[in-house]
Amino acid sequence: MSPVTAGVLQLLALISALALAYRPLGDYMARVYSSERHYRPEKWIYRAIGANPSASMHWPAYLRGVLAFSAVSVLFLYALQRLQGVLPGSLGFVSIDPDQAFNTAASFVSNTNWQSYYGEQAMGHVVQTGGLAVQNFLSAAVGMAVAVALVRGFSRSRTGGLGNFWTDLVRGTVRILLPIAVIGALVLVACGVIQNFSGIHEVGRFAGGTQQWNGGAVASQEVIKELGTNGGGYFNANSAHPFENPTPFSNLFEIFLILLIPFALTRTFGRMVGNLRQGYAILATMATIWIGFTALMMWTEFAHHGPAPEIAGGAMEGKETRFGIGGSSVFAVATTLTSTGAVNSFHSSYTGLGGGITMLGMQLGEIAPGGVGSGLYGMLVMALIAVFIAGLMVGRTPEYLGKKIGTRQIKFAACYILITPALVLCFTAVAMALPTPADSMTNSGAHGFSEILYAYTSGANNNGSAFAGLNADTQWFNTTIGIAMLLGRFLPIVFVLALAGSLAGQPPVPATAGTLRTDKPLYAGLLLGTIIVLTGLTYFPALALGPLAEGLAS
């Protein structure tokens, strides 16, 4: 069997596994977020929080909950890293410097997991397991809560209530993420991912002498890193490290975990708005982009244009033997079309066009299928833009799911889609204009520019992967990428919740013969076109200077 055939078969296996999980998981999540019943342990948690789990919140209250919880999380994670040097169970590792601790705290709370540190030499057990891995759960649960609040905005009428943030946060964590994480972690251990609390210890070597390893709760962190579309590796090499991703099967399983919840949430959405076909239209758009990007990536990586891959006879730089080009390409696309940013191969060493595909995937806004929660709400904002454009063409007030999309809604949607490109392009421009940030580049020319464009694209879109030649552990990059991650996460959430509130307050509009059918292939095509045109117009000039220049030269 040729490597190309094997790559295609792996993609098909992945599609089948996701299709099998789609209905049960999507329906289960809809029940979790719709149920009136609180389990007893959940009631204890609500009592500890001091929240009434049945009180429905208006959007400002919901937003205040999100922001207060996230602010406390940033401060807590910052403090944990700053105190690492005096905390027991930290392998004797020193405290993290202020700029890096801020960057890392912002990164993990914003579901980005950009890492300017080397996991194996900097972060001890307490910070990894008690801080970083915890945020892998909670930042994901926050994303799902916001997405569900927006869906409730569509499904409810003449009410300001979007549900209760604390309830959504707790249920997302204990009813959805935790059970899957426990099973997934054990599957990974069975593949060979380590799970222990050893200190740093010596292990013999074949040629004599010893090597030093650190132990750690890697499997339990690895699984939620993928499932929660977080991406922060226990080790510097992330999911390329054999202790994080030891076999071809674990590789496919990790890609499955990345895509599992984001795709299934479209079913949850269809269920909650009472029309499954609306969810299928969104799913079709997401899946088309994902499969298209994967096909393009396999094509360019197998073709291996570029000076070094041509001499080597294949684009294997930065890729592991056990995954090969197929297993690496599928992972690279899945991680950048979601907000994951875990890597099993290093994007900086991909062909010029391959690197461009990873960057474009993030620049689409990570909506195909996107991060847990953030993918769905990002795609729904795009869906509003698409009906708006269709409405302009025929001169009708646009509607979506029985809601009028008026000036107020379009303003919120427009603000949403302008934030990340503004952050990416402004920060990149400033970094390129200043004298010192360019010192961090490993590569020169178009690829050097790409390193910086990639860094801010990854930060502002909450991805977390990197063209890792860039030395990002400088005060400039730690601070500016930290700011880009926080603004890129929480400003869009402000507009999503405001939008949800404005929708929930409306009376429903009955569908008429003139209503655009948003559950049909025609609409899915329109949505796809809207996404590509919007992203293309925004980022083409920047992409032309970086990956396109590099890719077309080879």
Next chain:
Amino acid sequence: MNTSVKNTTRLLGAGLRALLVLSVICGVVYPLTVTGVAQAFFRAKANGSEISDGNGDTVGSSLIGQTYNLPKRNPDDPQEAAQPDLRWFQPRPSNGLGSNSVNQRYALILSGATNRSADNAELVTWVTEAKAAVVADNSTPSYTVRPEDVPAEAVTSSGSGLDPDISPAYARLQVHRVAERNNLPVRQVAELVTEHTEGRTLGFMGEPRVNVLELNIALRDVRKG
């Protein structure tokens, strides 16, 4: 003003309590539970898949790649380039590996890739030199390696720098050299490679591969035998 300060404080307090409770669940109970089950049922794997040689000495992990180099002529010279010990099967290059830059009482290996772009001049040099070395090292009086026979992964660094595997093609290419250096029949070494070749999982997942450490352990047993 006063009520808004009070409300904010109350909200932050709720956020802090929520964080602490959920941290106990996700950061203490969950990892300890997984560790307990993992240690009970998958002890060897959960502790790093350590592997022993014929004498029962632990010589590493079957998952973590190692280097098989000659001792340095001057152990104190950090500039001296390592020379491969050609008696053993050689792994992929690992130009992206680093060493500890903080917490320096440890000597940890930092996993990582080179992150050099496809058009990077340094990478072009590395690949070109690696290819020439593979051709030169593996050509014996009775066996000539042609540059086009060298597989891509033999001259490129992996993502982790710790790739435990090479392709079966690269292992077969080393057979004649290894046989000659160890005074073993070519057929016997070639059989070792065949025994240690692992195909794709279920026929389609990943790529066929040979675990270099396991192969070298078997080779050492044959040499002694």
